[in-house]
Amino acid sequence: QSVLTQPPSVSGTPGQRVTISCSGNSANIGSKTVSWYQQLPGAAPKLLIYTDNQRPSGVPDRFSASKSGTSASLAISGLQSEDESDYYCAAWDDSLNGQVFGGGTKLTVL
């Protein structure tokens, strides 16, 4: 059972917009910033979003993120086949005094 809760899977068709939710509590998302990671099949995770909504250089602006209270979400617009991947949210947790991850969401592009 992960500290941060994500849906196990989401799907969409090319060109669509999909969102992935991430739910936490006051010890993590409610008081710390959220980061998002993309893990393509067989590859290492890649930083997609940091400090709630900032994109590292090279990440397309099709990827965006937001946070409200103890929940965060990642949005992918103009869905492409290469976006098919696992996505993880993460945040520091003051109660556990450590970094926690969501269980991951598998995005399928139909």
Added chain:
Amino acid sequence: QVQLQESGPGLVKPSETLSLTCNISGDSIDSIDNKYWNWIRQPPGKGLEWIGYISYTRSTKFNPSLKSRVTISGDTSKNQFSLKLRSVTAADTAVYYCARGFSKVDKSYFYMDVWGKGTTVTVSS
């Protein structure tokens, strides 16, 4: 361009110690820009689990579930950091990643921007 490379045995016997090293290129383990050098693991078919970090001040912090078995240390002369996990069981079988992190002291933000490719460690007799 910063790169991280994990190395170590791919097979460890139950009850023994898992030892991995992460070699840093393009950055320094001694650089002071609020950097934290992390270990993360991913069991087969499962999600990511943060193991712990060593900071630029050489302070360490670990996942509470692993704290009693983990040591993370840094080596300035070799520009690398290492993980030791004692008394391993089959549940420690995973891909192990090292990653560079950034954070403030109050941990208001914490993210990992550069990851190694990972190394698979199997615990089996």
